[in-house]
Amino acid sequence: MANFLYQQFRKKSSLYAYNTILVPIGDDFRYDSLHEWDEQYSNYQRLMRYLNSRKDWNINVQFGTVADYFSLLKREGKKKNFPTLSGDFFPYSDQNYLYWTGYYSTRPFDKRFSREVESNLRTADILNTLAFGYCNKWNVKFAHSHETASLLQQARRHLGLFLHHDAITGTSKDYVMENYESKLLEAYNDTQKVMSMALQTLLTKGQFTSPLILSPDLIRQKFNVRTSQRTISISDSGTTIVVFNPLPKNRNMLISLIVNTDTLQVLDRNMKVMSYQLNPVWISKVSVSTSKFEITFLVELPPLGIHTFLLRKGACKEMYPSLLSVYNSMELDVAPNLKFAQNRPVYQPKQSQKLQIENDFVLGEFDPVTGLLQKVLDKRTGNVTNIQIQFMYYISRGSGAYIFFPKGEANPLPNVWGQPVVRVTEGPLMSKIEVLHPIVHHTVILYKVPTEQGQNFHIQNVVDMHASKTKDWEIIMRMHTDVMNENLQYFSDQNGYQLIKRRTKSEIGIAANYFPMTTMSIIEDSSKRVTVHTGQAHGVASLHQGELEIMLDRQLMHDDDKGLGQGVTDNKPTLSKFILQIEYRDKTESEPMTTSSSLSALIINEALQQPPAVFYTTINSEVIRPSFDIASQSLPCDISLVSLKNLVNSDLDYDGTSLILHRRGYKCGFNANYLQCSLSKDVTLSSILPDLIINDARETTLTHLYNRSKALVVKDALNIPVMELATYKIIL
Structure with a gap:
């Protein structure tokens, strides 16, 4: 054994420029008992004594840390500066050209679940902090302070547990994933309860805190739904x-919102009747519900603000029923007493028929047979982008939870069930096209509002791989565009903070060219940029010029021998959200080596990750105020509020407030005229929390353990360098 180790150490030393090498011992399945630790330690000690006693081998082996290793290198003094390697080390391959690129998309249900919990936790933290601060200002006790602190602490622990490298990756056994999902469900419900408590406290000035009367619009009934x-x-x-x-x-x-009547009025906080669009709720592919309806209306929300709206029964002149159309079907079942307009069903649409949705800014043209997007017209510039969406699948040759190992190129989803039904809903506030394939329910929504929400196409896919015909399938959404990206170069983000360049190398296979996509991916040329924003993590690739493909879900019958010991067959119907953004440069430029999101892309992605929190109550209480406005002005477009939360000690008592801001880098040269923020304003603590008394504020390290400044003046501008996080501890 000693001789074998000696030979291995000698071979490894040939790869190093120094006389000292670093040899890690163990893996993530080692040292899980005291007995094993003792045996490993004592056996290595014996081997080291023997190796070091062999003078002819000229070797010295000892235990040490990474710090010890670099201290020895510096002592050798061959080089003053160590070489550095940039990047993220993706993709990883351990043997036989097997690439660990499958787990980017394994169990997307759970990846989506964790993103929703993350958003809920951030929102609950902010509301809890505001409720505590304003109760102090009003000289009333925040009745729920200890309960909310406990709920938030537990939710944060559950979410943190899910960030384990075999949880967020989806690479645990079925029963372990169910346990993770149960904890995520508890965190989801707990954060919603905190939001309800805090909202009720803020809207009643702390006068009416029990019982809770606000219920969330969104619910998760079970951990696996x-x-x-x-x-x-x-x-x-x-x-x-x-x-x-x-x-x-x-x-x-x-x-x-989904409501139980189509005869109602929507009133704003000033009791003014608002216009809204009435949309159907479908109970089958071609049948419309007579007891449930969707209403869509405009909300104008200030920064960190709360607004209320009243829904009451009664006829409304400002109600606009949508127009319904159905393709690839002979039926459209709409009860005669419903208010919707409808076109006659088109059973066999012709390619010459136009299928379009549009607003004042963009027009999308769709294939009338498949219902899938084909091209986009920018009405402001006249620019046209060809962009064809396809749903395809890879057949596994040896894929597993970790490994992506397809059998050749992707195939189009089969039409053995016939052409999918295509539904079109059109109205003055929004239009959408739905494609009802048995495996993928694909929806494209275009909002008709003159803000960033109305500039882009919102895509939702619900993938259901329960069908037996999807065994060993890996389903993708592919977008083929006319973008001329040289050298098959594109970009994906690293944990939502920065973009890194990827370059496809066709000679090493499909699996080796997949990369993680956390919040967005970009493909561009000298005049045009296509950004796909995602509401959850996926794997992404650009295998051919002008293409981006995103893996949506995987059903795998076999283990890939990487430690899981099973396939992935517990697929659930899973929602994936995307925003398709097309931008044109103000002037052409050469292919960049690095890039950043445009300013509008930052705002769009932030809105996707942090949706508004919606609650309701059927109890008519005059105690509830019509609105609660907190900040007097928006933060600059490039400043993100990463976190605003109360810190607590071991007894859950208040121990200060954490504020974390991030100044994000962005790419110039793209239109940003419709944004609802600016870049010219200074950021101060008093501008973020203008109504609250800040007794003390200091810049700290990210963990709040060490101060980085003396007491700050709340009206002084904060200095936040580009691409940096700034952390502050505030005493309210």
Whole structure:
């Protein structure tokens, strides 16, 4: 054994420029018992004594740390500066050209679940902090302070547990994943409860804290069922809708609710009747519900603001029923008493028929047979981008939870069930096209609002791989564009903070050219950029010029021998959200080596990751205020509020407030005229929390363990360098 180790150490030393080498011992399945640790340690000690005693081998082996290793290198003094390697080490391959690129997309249900919990936790933290701070200002006790602290602490622990490298990756056994999902469900419900408590406290000035009367619009009924919207009943006295904006920027956007009547009015906080669009709720491919309806209306939310709306029964002149169309079907079942307009069903549409949705900014043209996007017209510039969406699948040759190992190129999803039904809903506030394939329910929504929400196409895919015909399939959404990206170069983000260049090397195979996509991916040339924003993590590739493909889900019958010991067969119907953004440069430029998101892309992605929180109550209470506005102005476009949360000690007592800001880098040269924020404003603590008394504030390290400044003046501008995080501890 000693001789074998000696030979291995000698071979490894030939790869090093120094006389000292670093040899890690063990892996993630080692040292899980005291007995094993003792045996490993004592056996290595014996081997080291023997190796070091062999003078002819001229070797000295000892235990040490990484710090010890670099200390020895510096002592050798061959080089003053060590070489550095940039990048993220993706993709990883351990043997036989097997690439660990499958887990980027394994169990997307759980990746989506964790992203929703993350958003909920951030929103709950902000609301809890505001409720505590304003109760101090009003000289009333925040009745729920210890309970919310406990719930948030537990939710944070559950989410943190899921970030384990065999949880967020989806590479644990079925029963272990169920345990993770149960904890995520508990965190999801706990954060919603905190939001309800804090919203009720803020809207009643701390006067009415029990019982809780606010219920969330979104619910998760079971750990293995995706999020759904409640059907909101309109009470005789009216139902109050509460909407909170978790972003420190103005936000004018359309929201949609499910209600139990199509005869109602929507009133804003000033009791002014608002216009809204009435959309159908489908109970089958071609049948419309007579008891449930979707309403879409505009909300204008200030930074970190809360606005209420009233839904009450009654006829409304400002209600606009949508127009319904169906393709690839002979039926459209709409009850005669419903208000929707409808076109005659088109059973066999012709390619010459136009299928379009548009607003004042963009027009999307779709294939009337498949219902899939084909091209996009920018009405402001006249530029046309050819972009064809396809749904395809790879057949596994040896893929598993970790490994992506396909059998050749991807194939189009089969039409053995016939052409999918295509539904079109059109109205003055939004239009959408739905494609009802048995495996993928694909929806493209175009909002008609003059803000960033209305500039892009919103894509939702619900993938259901329960069908037996999907065994050993790996389903992708491929976008083929006319972007001329040289050298098959594109970009994906690293944990939502920066973009890194990827370059496809066709000679090493498909699996080796997949990379992780956390929040966005970009493909561009000298005049055009296509950005795909994602609401959850996926794997992404650009295998041919002008293409981006995103893996949506994988059903794998076999183990890949990387430690899991099973395949991945517990697939659930899973929602994936994307935003398709097309931008044109103000002037052409050469292919960049590095890039950043455009300013508008930063805002769009932030809005995707942090949706507004919507609650409602059927109890008519005059104690609830119509609105609660907190910040007087938006933060600059390039400043993100990463976190605003109360810190607590071991007894869950208040121990200060954490504020983390991030100044994000962005790429110039793209249109950003429609954004609801600016770049010219200074950021101060008093501008973020203008109504609260800040007793002390200091810049600290990210962990808040060490101060980086003396006490700050709350009206002084904060100095946040580009691409840096700034952390502050505030005493309210």
